[in-house]
Amino acid sequence: METRSKSFQNCTEAEIPGYNDCPSFLFQVNKAAAKTGRRNQIVTEVRDVSGNTKASTLPPPPLASRRSRRNLPIESEKSEPDLSTLSYEEVLSRVESLCSFKSRLPTQEFDFYRRKIKTNMTKNLEIESVRQVLTMVFEESSDKHKGQLVLREWLTSDTSISNWCPAFLKIYENAIEDDL
Incomplete structure (x- = not known):
């Protein structure tokens, strides 16, 4: 018994069984709202699986008031409000001294990360x-794990540092404890 598989290279989507099984009503867009730039709003009528509209049984949730990012306290302000920021030159010298410490990384890998930091940071x-x-x-030098957590959280929340922070984190993690 020979089974042949069908080639789907030169066919339309309609010829493929099960290609798009999602109901089409899920993807209906309100064109009037799209033209005006209005955001989606909570509606009181809901479409059921057959496409019919029916009244919602639950009232819409209350609208939460938006808080601006400026009003939200920063985590560092909560724990240490009197933390002074290092200057450009001081941070640069601390980074250079971190790169001068002994590392558990192979020399070639360490040099790669050091160059990446130097060119992008x-x-x-x-x-x-x-x-x-x-x-x-740098203030968390006594607790290296806490410094790593700060770097990881920062890396996931700020995209502008993605070209050098992973390399900095790798060097920071692999610096020999006695040197920090």
Whole structure:
């Protein structure tokens, strides 16, 4: 018994069984709202699986008031409000001294990360928030694990540091404990 598989290279979507099993009503867009730029709103009528509209049995949830990011306290302000930020030159010298410590990384890998930091980090050091976080990391030299957590959390929340922070984190993690 020979089974042949069908080639789907030169066919339309309609010829493929089960290609798009999602009901089409899930993807209906309100064109009037799209033109005006209005955001989606909570509706009182709900479409059921057969496409019919029916009244919602639950009232819509209350609208939460938006808080601006400026009003939200920063975690570092809660724990240490008097933390002074290092200057551009001070942070740069601390980074250079970190790169001069002994490391558990192979020499070639360490040199790669060091070059990546040297070429990409200086642009970001002009931003005060970058210097603030690096100051926090250097102040946590007694608790290396806490410094690593600060770096990891920062890396996941700020995309502007993605070209040098993973390399900095790798060097920071692998610096020999006696040197920090």
